Amino acid sequence: MKKLSVCVFCGARSGENPAFQDIATDMGQMLADQNWRLVYGAGDIGLMGAVARATQNAGGETFGVIPEHLLQLEVGKTDLSKFIVTENMHERKKVMFMNSDAFVVLPGGAGSLDEFFEVLTWGQIGLHKKPIFLLNVAGYWDPLIALIDHVIAQGFADTSLCDYFHAYGTIEEIKGHLSTL
Numbered sequence: 001m002k003k004l005s006v007c008v009f010c011g012a013r014s015g016e017n018p019a020f021q022d023i024a025t026d027m028g029q030m031l032a033d034q035n036w037r038l039v040y041g042a043g044d045i046g047l048m049g050a051v052a053r054a055t056q057n058a059g060g061e062t063f064g065v066i067p068e069h070l071l072q073l074e075v076g077k078t079d080l081s082k083f084i085v086t087e088n089m090h091e092r093k094k095v096m097f098m099n100s101d102a103f104v105v106l107p108g109g110a111g112s113l114d115e116f117f118e119v120l121t122w123g124q125i126g127l128h129k130k131p132i133f134l135l136n137v138a139g140y141w142d143p144l145i146a147l148i149d150h151v152i153a154q155g156f157a158d159t160s161l162c163d164y165f166h167a168y169g170t171i172e173e174i175k176g177h178l179s180t181l
Contacts, residue, residue, distance in 0.1 A: 004181055005063065006031055007039040007100035009115040010047035011108035012074050020107045023137045023171065024050035027106065030171050032060025036178070039100045041092070042066035042083060043074030047106055052077055065095045093118060102178055103132045107140045116144075116165075123164040124157075131181070133174045134167040141167055 008031075014021050024047040031038050031051075038055045041048050042064025055062050062080040067088050070076070077083070086092045093115060105116045122128055134141045145167055151157050168174050 003035065003037055003061070004102070004178065005037040005039050005100050006178060007096050007103045008051050008106060009103065009108060009112045010040070010051060010106035011112060012041070012043050012048055013046040013109065014050070015047070015107050017107075017138050017140075019138045020047060020140070021050050023135060024048075024106055025054040026171050027051050027104065027135070028054025028056075028060065029058050030175055031055050032058030034175065034179075035060070037061040037063055037081075039063045039065070039096055041074065041096070041111075042077055042080065043070070044077035045075050047108065048074070049077065051106070052080065056080075063099060065092050065099075067092045097122075097128075100130065101181055102130055104174055105132070105134045105141070107135075107137065113144070120161075120164055124161060131177065132165040133177065134165060135171065135174060136167045136169050 008027060010024060028051040032055045038060060040052060043049060052062055063082045064077055064080040065084045065086060066074060066076045067086045084095055086095060103119050105112060119132055152159055152161060
């Protein structure tokens with residue numbers, strides 16, 4: 001049986017709410033406990049670093065992908081199970097996508113939004129059927145969900161757009177869905 005690989009998109013910063021750091025640590029712990037591989041952006045700062053360190057500390061497998069120009073800025077975490085350096089962001093996202101069975105989006109900034117919308121769009125146009133989850137800790141993603149509802153209400157997307165992702169407030173809910181893959 002193939003090991004489940006879960007791509008976690010999240011911030012290279014920790015954010016203002018301590019709950020964000022806690023949820024990143026809990027996510028890494030859960031992935032290791034389930035013997036699932038973490039696929040992520042290979043940084044050792046912010047929420048990225050927290051999820052990777054927690055996965056490693058619990059004995060889990062880590063697969064990091066970072067573009068060459070972010071090695072210093074995001075402090076490339078070279079002690080991962082697998083560490084890949086790409087030429088650019090596009091290649092980074094492609095390698096992460098190709099090596100993942102599902103996506104979980106933790107709090108993050110523009111990069112996390114970019115990653116979320118790319119896999120969402122690819123799902124919408126039929127390029128994949130991999131599940132996408134927003135981990136909506138402390139209501140962080142409420143404005144994003146409202147924006148997507150607005151896009152639908154204004155006629156720029158069908159209501160089916162909401163079928164391509166699911167928002168949950170806890171890791172346990174996401175774990176339950178991932179367990180069925």
